[in-house]
Amino acid sequence: MTVASIALPRILRIGGGASQQLAEVLGSLGVSRPLVVTDGFLSAQGMVERLLDGLRAAGVSARVFTETVPDPTVASIEAGLAFLQEGNHDCVVGFGGGSPLDSAKAIAMLAVHGGAMADYKVPHVQDMPGLPVIAIPTTAGTGSEATRFTIVTDDQTDEKMLCAGLAYLPVAALVDYELTLGKPxxxxxxxxxxxxxxxxxxxxxxxxxxxxxxxxxxxxxxxxxxxxxxxxxxxxxxxxxxxxxxxxxxxxxxxxxxxxxxxxxxxxxxxxxxxxxxxxxxxxxxxxxxxxxxxxxxxxxxxxxxxxxxxxxxxxxxxxxxxxxxxxxxxxxxxxxxxxxxxxxxxxxxxxxxxxxxxxxxxxxxxxxxxxxxxxxxxxxxxxxxxxxx
The missing domain is CATH 1.20.1090.10 (Dehydroquinate synthase-like - alpha domain)
Structure with missing residues (x-):
């Protein structure tokens, strides 16, 4: 008999306004010092600030890394990891489309396990967890908020490295369709x-x-x-x-x-x-x-x-x-x-x-x-x- 191995985020909040429950979800997970990983566009649009407002109202302080790039690279992940290491963070919040979410997963994994991203590409499977990841997608696309994969491009070879394992599965996903309204x-x-x-x-x-x-x-x-x-x-x-x-x-x-x-x-x-x-x-x-x-x-x-x-x-x-x-x-x-x-x-x-x-x-x-x-x-x-x- 073939046994399917099924893995899902521990917490799924789905519906309009779900992203506003971030502080509550952080509390339920026992974490309180998030690094928010996002991109410059969402920051400029004011979407990141609205997310932070909800955290501040709940007494949660967060630092924000906005330097993710489309199709995350080894260099961009290393920059995010260095930024994380400057603070005292106990979790990573990915906020954006597939690139910020994939970046958040990779940064959270390396924060605990170290090494180079190339060490983790398939056929390697990384199941031992990194820092907890809370994913908040802003596009209806990659599904990265619920997957055990991340993809990082090797700057030297232009190879898109597929990295797999439970380490990349967010512990929580806040799926708020209102964040996609007005997308081009x-x-x-x-x-x-x-x-x-x-x-x-x-x-x-x-x-x-x-x-x-x-x-x-x-x-x-x-x-x-x-x-x-x-x-x-x-x-x-x-x-x-x-x-x-x-x-x-x-x-x-x-x-x-x-x-x-x-x-x-x-x-x-x-x-x-x-x-x-x-x-x-x-x-x-x-x-x-x-x-x-x-x-x-x-x-x-x-x-x-x-x-x-x-x-x-x-x-x-x-x-x-x-x-x-x-x-x-x-x-x-x-x-x-x-x-x-x-x-x-x-x-x-x-x-x-x-x-x-x-x-x-x-x-x-x-x-x-x-x-x-x-x-x-x-x-x-x-x-x-x-x-x-x-």
């Missing part, structure tokens, strides 16, 4: 497709299990009908709430199953060409799904049904065809560019394809795909997505 369309679209990719890949993964399946299907039911709505109207509260819940469930699904080939191929695109993670996933999702589907027709058909684009009684082949049509249509409707349209240099792309294939394989994610590729097959897929072919 491009960010909303990219993070939304990222969430949808998490759910689909978790469901078709070779590591899928009944628990992750339930979360993945629920996420797809929430995300698929609402992603265009929320992009059309940034203030649509019911759509924002559905997307935030779906993003968290997608994170739970892949954290307790896995991601697969889309993510394996996506990370090198982000590392070498600085394409936002959700956008590089979106570039790949239609083509990789079309290539993978013959190996798991029933699973991909289930995705189409959960997304509401195929009838319950419809045959698998027809349902999968609808799924492939929908993923291409979603990219068109949300103006997802191809790598070529995004402005990547053709020669540099072609030169780096062999390295990107090797890095994708080394991450382990392609091995979880229902159809496991060779490096040559991944190179062909990179060529196919270059100009937007499905």
């Amino acid at each position: 369309r491009r960010l909303t679209a990219d993070t939304g497709i990222d969430s949808l990719t998490h759910a689909i890949e978790a469901y078709v993964s070779r590591k899928a299990n009944p628990f992750s399946d339930g979360m993945a299907l629920s996420a797809m039911r929430l995300l698929a009908p609402n992603i265009r709505r929320v992009c059309a109207d940034p203030g649509d509260r019911s759509a924002r709430e559905a997307m935030m819940l779906g993003a968290m469930q997608g994170g739970i699904a892949f954290s307790n199953s896995s991601v697969a080939l889309v993510h394996g191929m996506s990370r090198p695109i982000g590392a070498h060409f600085h394409v936002p993670h959700g956008l590089s996933n979106a570039m790949l999702l239609p083509a990789v799904t079309a290539w993978s589907a013959p190996a798991a027709m029933t699973r991909y058909a289930d995705c189409a049904r959960a997304m509401g684009i195929a009838e319950e009684g419809e045959g698998d082949q027809s349902a999968v065809a609808r799924l492939l049509e929908e993923l291409s249509a979603l990219n068109r409707d949300l103006d997802v560019p191809s790598p070529a349209q995004w402005g990547i240099d053709t020669a540099r792309w072609n030169d780096l394809v062999p390295l990107m294939c090797a890095q994708a394989l080394a991450s382990g994610s392609p091995a979880n795909n229902p159809r496991v590729p060779t490096e040559a097959e991944m190179a062909a897929l990179y060529a196919r997505v270059w100009d937007g072919a499905a």
Whole structure:
């Protein structure tokens, strides 16, 4: 019998205003000296100050590190760790999108265990905990608030290092959709497709299990009908709430199953060409799904049904065809560019394809795909997505 290993944050607070309960949650965890890890944009927008106001009202003093960067690097993590070590902190609050949350996880782990981030990349699994992490996402995207993973880019090699283990699982997540109101369309679209990719890949993964399946299907039911709505109207509260819940469930699904080939191929695109993670996933999702589907027709058909684009009684082949049509249509409707349209240099792309294939394989994610590729097959897929072919 196969036993699924399931891990979740100890505390989940979900709903509008959940972020305002930070001080109460810190108290319930027995911690009181937080370092808030965030970025300059959220600080400039006044969102960090509102979070701090709630802490001050409860008599909690916090220091704030605002120097996280998109796609956290070894250098940015080391800067955050040095900042933490200047204070007397007993926990780390990650506040922001995937990059601040991933940064908070890495800083909290290194604060206890030391060493270099490269020491902790897969296949190493870091289960022994670091400082407690409380995650407050401000985008409906990565699901990082509920996952046992973090990703840090090696500045020297441009490798996006996947780091795994219970050390990276936040002890608490405050999931407040009101923090996403008014987020720009491009960010909303990219993070939304990222969430949808998490759910689909978790469901078709070779590591899928009944628990992750339930979360993945629920996420797809929430995300698929609402992603265009929320992009059309940034203030649509019911759509924002559905997307935030779906993003968290997608994170739970892949954290307790896995991601697969889309993510394996996506990370090198982000590392070498600085394409936002959700956008590089979106570039790949239609083509990789079309290539993978013959190996798991029933699973991909289930995705189409959960997304509401195929009838319950419809045959698998027809349902999968609808799924492939929908993923291409979603990219068109949300103006997802191809790598070529995004402005990547053709020669540099072609030169780096062999390295990107090797890095994708080394991450382990392609091995979880229902159809496991060779490096040559991944190179062909990179060529196919270059100009937007499905």
